[in-house]
Amino acid sequence: MGKKKSRNKTPKKRVPYGIVCMLKTDIHDHLLYRIKLQCFRELINALGYTILKTVIQTRKYPKSSTLFGKGKVEEIRQLVKDLDIDTVFVYNTLSSSQKHNLTRAFGCEVLDRYEVTLKIFEINAADTLSKLQIKLAILEKLAPYIKLQASLRYKKERAFFRSMGEYAYHKKLAMLKKSIKIVK
Known part of the structure; x- marks a missing residue:
């Protein structure tokens, strides 16, 4: 067989x-x-x-x-x-x-090193409060990085009809601030 x-x-x-x-x-x-x-x-x-x-x-x-x-x-x-x-x-x-x-x-x-430590805490977090605290720390750490990426991406664009420009940049920042506020 x-x-x-x-x-x-x-x-x-x-x-x-x-x-x-x-x-x-x-x-x-x-x-x-x-x-x-x-x-x-x-x-x-x-x-x-x-x-x-x-x-x-x-x-x-x-x-x-x-x-x-x-x-x-x-x-x-x-x-x-x-x-x-x-x-x-x-x-x-x-x-x-x-x-x-x-x-x-x-x-x-x-x-x-800071991000590695946050990832370890994120994996091992057991209760809801600690998960929210870790998520807040990650968002606050990523905030300047996301701002930099958005500013580089939309640098050449200007606010105008059918352009991404400044409005998209401010939209990304507003979304980031909103998610931080929700976690707090």
């Missing part, structure tokens, strides 16, 4: 892959940054990601547009492409413009 074929074949879900990146601004720190990175890796593992690579750059000052230097951004972009990375995790806190620029450069999701 032959083996029975199962009809309900569901494709096995692939474990998401990630890269951990860190900008080390203290050139004399030779031990503490490793401990911080290890704790950050454990947080990422709690989200269910597999870390394939760790990238560390040492600079005296972070670059205002991308946090990392031009060469390091190119190196990470190549790693994302070669290793089929789903998410780039950055230990440092990112501004909305840095997150936008890195997301465009890498072509994948970029999360900083």
